Amino acid sequence: MTALLEVSNLSRVYEVRRGAWPFGRQATLHAVDGVSFELPAGRTLGLVGESGCGKTTTAKLVLGLVPVTGGEVRIGGESLPAAGTPSWRALRRRMQMVYQDPLGALDRRLSVGRQVMEPLAIHDIGKPAERLDKALAMLDAVGLAQHHFDRFPHELSGGQRQRIVLARALMLDPQLLVCDEPISALDVSIQAQVVNLLLALQQKLGLAYLFISHDLRMVRQVSHEVAVMYLGRIVEQGDPDRLFATPAHPYTQALVSAIPTHARAKRQRVVLPGEPPNPVDRPAGCAFHPRCRHATTRCRVEAPALRILADGRRAACHNAEQIA
Ligand SMILES: Nc1ncnc2c1ncn2[C@@H]1O[C@H](COP(=O)(O)OP(=O)(O)OP(=O)(O)O)[C@@H](O)[C@H]1O
């Protein structure tokens, strides 16, 4: 069976200026560098990694919002056409994006109801009465009341606004939601509610999620599989429980050890030396080697491929077996 979303060897480069103007020289930044994964219908792939590792760029490439430099995105076996074309718009209906900041995603001048109905109006689907019925049903599905229909975004709480964003995203019956930090702008007390809503909607509607978050505990809770990115590449991917319990890549190990725990931690916190490197100056060999306490001579010269380990997960590390 083909997966709902198949991403193969996805790459995106940007030409940037290195150094201060006017002396800077052109340089190539590899924001996403050969990323491949599959996401079956109704499942969640969590995507984690430090700021700037390429998570949002990956999300935008998947939706065709940023043109690829290389590689391919397939939805339900169909290759994603160039953005803006009628066939792209047709496929695009099946994938929606949920951003971090709901207020930025909503139009402050339009009522909640108008905004929730908007996708149907844009795609010229249904009669006005049918659009109204569907919007009211959708408000109910995301835990809002009918009286929210005539309210405006600024009159609602952050959590309620994110529910409206979800209601609007679901109006076209998508199969995939790409959620880029969907809860990080929300109050901690609201985050769990929105995550529970996402889980309930997945159960009810069979949605697939590409779920990007800095909150590793939340990612572990919601994901069926997790991919860890470092400098534009996936360095480890697999079952969340196994990946978080016994990381096979030293970078995952460091990320996991930084998760705050309430239980008096037996785990030794691994502190990463050095800053995340500039993606314009990607280190030779394994890009992680300058920060890695396990690095050997081989790591300095030979880039490790993402390979399948005995337990089924993937890791891009020459020493993964010893580390896990
Ligand atoms: N339009 C652009 N022009 C030049 N560089 C870009 C552009 N968009 C992204 N980048 C660079 O690509 C890299 C990846 O960026 P991206 O936004 O995907 O990271 P991210 O993992 O989403 O980070 P964060 O966790 O901070 O959201 C960064 O180095 C960023 O500076």
Ligand SMILES: [Mg+2]
């Ligand atoms: Mg981002």
